[in-house]
Amino acid sequence: MSSLWPRIEPLLARVEKPARYIGMERGAQTPVHRPQNVSWLLVYPDTYEIGLPNQGLQILYEILNERVDAAAERAYAPWIDLEVELRARGLPLFSVDTHRAAADFDVIAFNLSAELVFTNVLNLVDLAGVPVRNEDRNATHPIVLAGGHCAFNPEPLAGYVDAFVIGEGEEVVGEITEVVGAWPRAGRVDREALLHELATIPGVYVPAMYDVDYDGAFIREVRPRYADVPERVDKRTVADLGEWPYPKNQLVPLVEVVHDRLNVEVFRGCTRGCRFCQAGMITRPVRERPEEQVRTMVREGLRRTGYDEVALTSLSTADFSGIDRVVADLVTDQEGTGGVSLSLPSLRVDAFTVGLASEIQKVRRTGLTFAPEAGTWRMRQVINKLITEDDLYAAVDAAYSQGWRRVKLYFLTGLPTEVDEDTIGIADLAKHVVDIGKQYSKQASCTVSVGGFVPKPHTPFQWFGQNGVQELRRKIGLLRDATKGTRAQVKWHDAQATYAEGIASRGDRRIGRVIERVWRAGGMFQEWSEHFDLARWLDAMAAEGLDPDWYVTRHRHHDEILPWDHITAGLHKDFLWNDWQASLQAHGLPDCRWTPCYDCGVCTDYALEHVVASPVAPAGGSQGTGQDLSAGGSAPVRFLGRVGTGS
Amino acid sequence: MKGGALFPVRLRYTKRGKVRWISHRDVARAFERALRIEQLPLAFTEGFSPRPKVSFGLALPTGYESDAEYLDLELVSEVDLDTLPAAISDALPSGIDVIGASALDERAPALMDVVTSTEWVVTVVASDGSPLARGALTSTVDDALQMPVLDTTRHRKGREVVEDVRPVISRIDVHRDVEGNDTSCTMELRTQPRSAKPGDVLAAIASATAISGGLAEAGVLRTHQWIERDGARLEPHCADTRPRVLVARDLNKGTPDVRRDHDTGTLAGVAHAAGGTGPEQGN
Ligand code: SF4
Numbered sequence: 001m002s003s004l005w006p007r008i009e010p011l012l013a014r015v016e017k018p019a020r021y022i023g024m025e026r027g028a029q030t031p032v033h034r035p036q037n038v039s040w041l042l043v044y045p046d047t048y049e050i051g052l053p054n055q056g057l058q059i060l061y062e063i064l065n066e067r068v069d070a071a072a073e074r075a076y077a078p079w080i081d082l083e084v085e086l087r088a089r090g091l092p093l094f095s096v097d098t099h100r101a102a103a104d105f106d107v108i109a110f111n112l113s114a115e116l117v118f119t120n121v122l123n124l125v126d127l128a129g130v131p132v133r134n135e136d137r138n139a140t141h142p143i144v145l146a147g148g149h150c151a152f153n154p155e156p157l158a159g160y161v162d163a164f165v166i167g168e169g170e171e172v173v174g175e176i177t178e179v180v181g182a183w184p185r186a187g188r189v190d191r192e193a194l195l196h197e198l199a200t201i202p203g204v205y206v207p208a209m210y211d212v213d214y215d216g217a218f219i220r221e222v223r224p225r226y227a228d229v230p231e232r233v234d235k236r237t238v239a240d241l242g243e244w245p246y247p248k249n250q251l252v253p254l255v256e257v258v259h260d261r262l263n264v265e266v267f268r269g270c271t272r273g274c275r276f277c278q279a280g281m282i283t284r285p286v287r288e289r290p291e292e293q294v295r296t297m298v299r300e301g302l303r304r305t306g307y308d309e310v311a312l313t314s315l316s317t318a319d320f321s322g323i324d325r326v327v328a329d330l331v332t333d334q335e336g337t338g339g340v341s342l343s344l345p346s347l348r349v350d351a352f353t354v355g356l357a358s359e360i361q362k363v364r365r366t367g368l369t370f371a372p373e374a375g376t377w378r379m380r381q382v383i384n385k386l387i388t389e390d391d392l393y394a395a396v397d398a399a400y401s402q403g404w405r406r407v408k409l410y411f412l413t414g415l416p417t418e419v420d421e422d423t424i425g426i427a428d429l430a431k432h433v434v435d436i437g438k439q440y441s442k443q444a445s446c447t448v449s450v451g452g453f454v455p456k457p458h459t460p461f462q463w464f465g466q467n468g469v470q471e472l473r474r475k476i477g478l479l480r481d482a483t484k485g486t487r488a489q490v491k492w493h494d495a496q497a498t499y500a501e502g503i504a505s506r507g508d509r510r511i512g513r514v515i516e517r518v519w520r521a522g523g524m525f526q527e528w529s530e531h532f533d534l535a536r537w538l539d540a541m542a543a544e545g546l547d548p549d550w551y552v553t554r555h556r557h558h559d560e561i562l563p564w565d566h567i568t569a570g571l572h573k574d575f576l577w578n579d580w581q582a583s584l585q586a587h588g589l590p591d592c593r594w595t596p597c598y599d600c601g602v603c604t605d606y607a608l609e610h611v612v613a614s615p616v617a618p619a620g621g622s623q624g625t626g627q628d629l630s631a632g633g634s635a636p637v638r639f640l641g642r643v644g645t646g647s
Numbered sequence: 648m649k650g651g652a653l654f655p656v657r658l659r660y661t662k663r664g665k666v667r668w669i670s671h672r673d674v675a676r677a678f679e680r681a682l683r684i685e686q687l688p689l690a691f692t693e694g695f696s697p698r699p700k701v702s703f704g705l706a707l708p709t710g711y712e713s714d715a716e717y718l719d720l721e722l723v724s725e726v727d728l729d730t731l732p733a734a735i736s737d738a739l740p741s742g743i744d745v746i747g748a749s750a751l752d753e754r755a756p757a758l759m760d761v762v763t764s765t766e767w768v769v770t771v772v773a774s775d776g777s778p779l780a781r782g783a784l785t786s787t788v789d790d791a792l793q794m795p796v797l798d799t800t801r802h803r804k805g806r807e808v809v810e811d812v813r814p815v816i817s818r819i820d821v822h823r824d825v826e827g828n829d830t831s832c833t834m835e836l837r838t839q840p841r842s843a844k845p846g847d848v849l850a851a852i853a854s855a856t857a858i859s860g861g862l863a864e865a866g867v868l869r870t871h872q873w874i875e876r877d878g879a880r881l882e883p884h885c886a887d888t889r890p891r892v893l894v895a896r897d898l899n900k901g902t903p904d905v906r907r908d909h910d911t912g913t914l915a916g917v918a919h920a921a922g923g924t925g926p927e928q929g930n
Contacts, residue, residue, distance in 0.1 A: 005665075010776070013710050018668040024740050026680075254669045254677060254740060306680025306738065 004091060005099040011085040019255045020048035021082065023074075023096035026252035026305065029061070030098055031071035038181045040064050040072040040173075041095055041105040041142075045112075045120040046527065048076040048096075052251060053259040055313070056148060057111050059246040060169050070177045073097040073105070077120050080524070083127065093127040102128035106180055108142045110161070112150035115504035116497065116526040119519040121146070122160055132516065134162050134208060139189040143180060143198075151205075152235075152282055153457040153564040156507040156515060158207035163198045165205075166567055167235030167282075168268075170244050172203045199229045203236035205567060212509055217550060219508065219561040235282065235569050239608060241268060241289045245297060252305045261309035261343070262301040266294050266326075270315035271592045271610070275384045275583050276373070276412060278456035280315055282569040284602040286593055287611040291322035298330060302340060311343045318348040318356060321613035327359055347371075349387045354398035368399045371410035374418075375425025381586040382417050384579075389429070396433050400440040407433055407446050413475045414453040414467035414498075417584060423475045426450070427482030434487040448483070449491045450476060452498030454505050457564045458571060460579035465555040466502045469495045469534075496534035500526065502552035503537060508563035511551070514540040570602035653690055654722040655751035657758075658732070659884050662713045666742035671706035674743065678718065681738035690721040704758035704872065704883065705765065708844055713869035715765075717758050717883045719751055747884050755887035762838055762883065764817055766871035769845045770831045774853075774861030783858065784829045785821045791852040792819065799843075799851035812851045815843040835873075 012018035033039050042061055044051025051057070057074065064072035073095035078086065086092070093102040102108055108128060110121050126132050130141050137144075146157065147165035154164040165172055179201065183194050192208075199206035209229045213220040224231055238244055250262060267288040270280040289297075298310050310330070314320065330342055342360045347353050349370045357368060372392055373385045380387055396407055411426050430448045437444025452472045455461040467475070472495035483490050503511060517540035518526075525531040541548045556562065558577060565573070575598065582589065592598055593610055603609055662674065669677070682689055682699060691697035700721040707713050732745040739745070771784055791797060797813040817835040834845055846864050853862040874886045 009665075012668055018709065019670070019673060022665045022668050024665055024742075026740070252680065254666070254673050256673075256676075303684070306682075306684040308679075308683065 003099045004094050004101055007089070007091055008086075008094065008099060011082060011089075014085060015081045016079060017048075017255060020076065021078070021096060022254075023099075024254060025052070027247075027249040028097055028251060029065050029072075031065055031073065033071050033100070033104075036069070036181070038070045038107065038177045039105045040070060040107045040109055040177075041075055041100075041102055042072055043075045043077075043093075043102075043108060043110050043124060045077050045110055045117040045124055046525070047079060048253075049255065049257040051076040051111075052253050052257045053263065054111055054113070055247065055263055055265060056169065058251055059244070060109075060173055062247050062249065063170060064173055064177070067174060067177060069181050070173075073100060075102060075124075077124060077525070078127075083123075086127065092129045093124055103130055103142060105142050107145055107176070109145040109147065109165075112146050112148040112157075114527060115150055115156075115501050116532075118150075118157060118504055118515045119523050119526055121157065122516060122519045123524050125160065133159055135159070137162070137191065139191050141191075143194070145176070149279060149282065152278070152567060152569060153505065153507070154205055154207060154567065155509050155563040156504055156511040158509045159512040160516075161207070162195060163204055163206045165236070166203050166233055167569070168238045169236070170238050170246075172201065172236050175201050176204065196226060196229070199226075202230075202234065205233040207509075210566065217547075219563060222561070222566045232566050232568055234606070235567075237570075237606060237608060238268075238287070240611060241265070241287045242293055245289075245293055250301060250305060252307065259311065261311055262298070262305055262307045263311050263313050264294060264297045264301060265289065265314060266312045266317060266320045266323075267314045267612075269610075270319070272316065272319075273384050273579075273589050273591065274373070275382075275460040275579060276415065276453060276456075277315075278459050281459045281571060283315070284570065284600065285608050285610045286319075288321060288613060291326060291613065294320075294322070294326055295329060299333065307340075309341045309343060311345055313345060316348055317344045318350075318353045323356065327356055331359060349395050350391050351394045351398045354395050354402065357399075358402045367406040367408055368404045369408040369410065370395060372429065373410065373412050374415060374422060375411065375427070375429055376422045378586050379415060379418060379422040379425065381588045382583045383412075383415055384583065384588050386588045386590070389432075392429065393432065393436060396436050400437045400444055405437075405441055405443050405445065407437065407444075409433065409446065409448050411448060411450050412453045413450050413479070414472050416461060416464045417586075418467075418475075420475075420478060423478050424482050427479055427486075427488070430483060430488035430490075431486050437487075444487070446488045447491060448479075448488055450479060451493045452495050454498055454501045456505055457562070458569045458576070460576050460583055462506070462562060462576065463556040463558075463580055465553045466499075468549070468553050469499050472498060494529060494532070497526070497529070497532050499548075499552060500532070500534055500537045503541070503548060506563070507551060510544065510546060513544050514546065517543055570600075570606055572599075572601035575600045653753065654725050655719060655753060655755065656722060656726075656728070656731070657717060657719050657749050657751045657755075657884055657888055658735070658745050659747040660716045660718070660736075660739075660743055660745045662707060662711075662716055662743055664712075664742035666740050667710055667712045669740075670709045671703070674707075674716075675701070675703055677739055677743065678735075681735050682720070684738040685734050687720075687726065687735075688722050688724045690723050702757060702759075705762060705838060705842075707869060708846075711845075711867040711869060714746075715869050715871050715882070717872065719755070719758060749884050749888035752887045752889070758883055761874050761876075761886065762872045763875040764835050764837045764873045765842075765869055766873065767834045767836065767845045768822075768831060768868045768870055769834055769849070769864055770866040771849065772830070772863055772865040774863045776863070776865070777860070779830060779860070779862075781827055782829060784832065784862075785823070787852060787856050787858045787862070788819050788821050788832065790856045792816070794855055797848075797851040797855050799847050799854065801847065810841075810843070810847075812843045812848050815841060816848060819848075833870075 012021065042057050044054055044057055061072050061074060064070040074097060075093055075095050094100060122132050125144055131137050144162045146161045147169050151164040151166055179197050195206045195208055198204050199209040209225050211223045211225060267286060269283045269286040271284055271286055272280065274280055302310060347370060349372055372387050374380045374383055377388060399407055409430060413423055426448060430446050433446045434444065437446065455464045455466055476492045480490055518536045521536045523536045538548060593612060678701060679699060689699040691699055702719050704717040707716060728748045728750065731748045736744045771779060773779055795813065796811050798809050798811050801808050801810055815836050817837050819832050819834050821829050821832040823829045834848060836843060845867050849862045849864055872883055874881045874883060
């Protein structure tokens with residue numbers, strides 16, 4: 001169990017960015033491994049720069065290390081140059097904290113935040129020296145675990161990962177630790193028995209405990225193999241974020257990483273109900289962090305890390321009930337300290353939000369980003385992103401008039417019912433935005449960033465047949481033509497990568513062998529365009545006798561058993577289907593925080609409630625729903641007790 | 648800050664152990680955060696995005712260690728220079744330790760412009776990492792220093808450039824232990840008008856002398872930076888500073904800690920040599 005450092009260090013002079021592999025971040029831990037402790041290796045299956053800031057991984061790292069019966073370290077995917085050196089010398093994947101071999105850990109847990117990292121997961125298991133297929137592992141091998149958003153359709157990795165955590169991990173990692181910890185001590189060397197026991201923990205899905213029968217290409221039945229294994233695995237949800245003020249010691253990397261700043265999560269969940277958004281659907285209901293705790297976490301975090309930037313994170317930070325007060329206080333707090341900047345990712349599209357942003361960015365006003373997501377009001381009603389053109393133009397006008405010069409707009413294309421008019425609508429919006437900007441500055445510009453839409457499990461669009469590569473390219477072409485000669489600059493995502501993501505997103509167990517073939521053919525780091533090649537995926541599909549269009553572009557029917565139907569985020573399938581039908585009629589559905597409950601299933605089935613501090617929609621209004629939300633009434637809102645609710 | 652008196656300070660710091668793999672830029676960022684954590688009364692630049700007024704000396708190549716790195720920073724009020732090194736060190740990654748702080752003259756020229764040479768202890772092996780034959784380094788260096796030109800090929804912006812490093816070499820002393828092993832040397836290399844890395848010098852020596860098996864660095868430690876002025880040779884913490892230098896942390900005491908997480912053994916010779924040529928204790 002000794003450190004591999006003496007053997008790794010001589011390789012570092014030959015690789016790019018050697019500091020990726022040394023650990024030593026402020027906040028890093030060097031746990032002492034004792035035989036009676038369960039050791040966890042938390043792995044982010046992409047580069048250090050992308051993986052280090054991941055909050056989920058950092059939270060579990062702290063929670064596990066606080067336990068007396070556990071110890072946790074971290075690992076990231078070594079870049080290709082180091083992997084070649086490691087493999088040439090028979091060296092395995094290692095932790096960055098104490099440079100311990102991955103296979104020496106009891107549990108190797110992967111964070112799955114995107115489908116295209118699946119091939120990296122297989123590669124890292126292999127680099128760890130652990131058999132890639134779970135059926136080939138025995139009692140001497142670590143348990144391979146995975147969690148994160150992509151675990152909500154675990155089936156493509158069912159043959160490779162031993163157990164999945166569905167939903168939030170704060171509580172369940174302790175329960176898993178207890179089960180795994182009892183295992184070797186009880187002298188049980190039967191891996192099957194351990195997996196069986198793990199499968200009885202709420203929120204844990206063990207694919208080997210389920211048989212899948214097919215009816216031709218379709219699934220006939222998914223059946224648990226034991227009576228005490230649940231037919232359907234429900235997600236885990238932390239009821240009160242206020243009880244989990246993590247990370248307490250956010251890691252401060254020595255090299256530059258993405259989101260290189262203090263990040264404080266202000267709430268989880270989102271009930272705006274955007275139908276394309278998996279994150280919003282699977283993290284319901286809304287749970288706000290108490291305002292005072294946000295202030296404390298920001299203040300102490302800045303002091304401890306030395307960062308000069310803090311981001312208040314969530315799926316829509318302007319929706320946080322206390323946002324204006326928190327922002328005002330932070331700005332006052334920081335006056336005269338040489339400038340700490342505050343950023344609010346995921347801005348809402350309205351003038352209130354711009355007001356907040358101007359409060360924050362008092363001096364440097366460079367770029368502001370909005371996500372209208374679709375080009376026409378009809379299309380936005382289909383996807384339930386209820387922003388009117390007036391909302392957008394008012395926000396943009398406010399931004400340019402208050403000194404911003406660059407506005408960035410995010411859109412999706414390839415949405416359900418989309419016609420060319422909707423695509424061209426994106427160009428029309430962008431052109432109008434530039435015109436508004438020109439009234440204020442000659443340098444005003446607008447960047448339009450377009451992504452191809454990939455339907456995701458557990459959303460109303462899970463039945464929708466994705467646009468193929470040609471169709472997406474045609475639409476991007478239309479958009480480029482329509483913006484030619486204007487100051488709107490279009491950027492788009494590779495339609496081929498979107499297609500591969502479609503294979504993995506709604507794949508079933510048969511896609512596992514496809515992923516394995518892509519990996520064996522050298523397809524690693526598939527999120528990196530220089531390493532991505534759709535041909536590998538199509539070849540692998542052909543070799544497995546699978547039709548890619550059946551997985552990607554086919555509309556699913558109502559009666560079909562979807563590969564993830566035995567996993568649930570609490571949303572009733574009926575609710576999702578009805579919402580899908582409503583979307584096809586371009587019917588919008590307002591936010592259930594401030595209107596009556598639609599009984600999607602999450603609150604009612606899990607005895608959860610929205611935890612928000614305000615019973616009314618935030619200042620700035622309805623985000624253009626055009627609907628009177630004041631008559632909300634019986635929303636299941638729990639008020640946070642606040643001292644002196646003077647505001 | 649115009650008008651207000653400034654208190655410029657020069658810090659000497661180390662870069663030892665695992666942390667040697669971070670870049671010069673990363674070191675600068677780590678210092679910026681450490682200075683904020685310690686809430687020092689920093690002076691800031693004017694303009695849209697104020698930055699603390701900190702200026703670093705010559706960059707240390709990533710992967711090299713050092714006991715003699717310097718930076719200058721400006722404060723808006725006086726601080727206790729006795730406690731400053733330990734306080735900043737606590738907020739820095741382990742291996743980067745501030746070992747001295749001196750009050751700097753207000754009009755001191757930039758470190759980058761005044762340092763004339765740097766001194767290194769270099770552990771040398773063959774290109775494949777195997778140890779050199781006894782006596783090989785001594786004779787190779789002797790031969791090389793007789794030559795008027797020592798060319799080395801460097802890659803610069805995708806092009807190959809041939810450079811003569813002979814003018815850069817001020818001296819090279821090969822170390823010899825009691826058993827006659829000669830696996831390391833001290834190099835003093837000029838930084839003006841051009842400089843070269845110890846690795847480039849080794850490469851030039853290897854190619855000029857055509858030593859079989861080649862030469863490669865197994866560990867490089869910067870031990871000094873020198874400012875030559877009016878015939879005297881000063882370390883930066885003694886130049887342009889008020890006559891008071893503090894070495895807050897005893898290097899020879901601090902070093903074993905660093906060694907422990909860095910037990911490759913490759914630098915053992917360096918550590919030994921560094922003990923002998925430790926930092927000037929000032930006056
Ligand atoms: S159960 Fe009702 S209130 Fe809760 S998230 Fe679903 S629709 Fe909203």
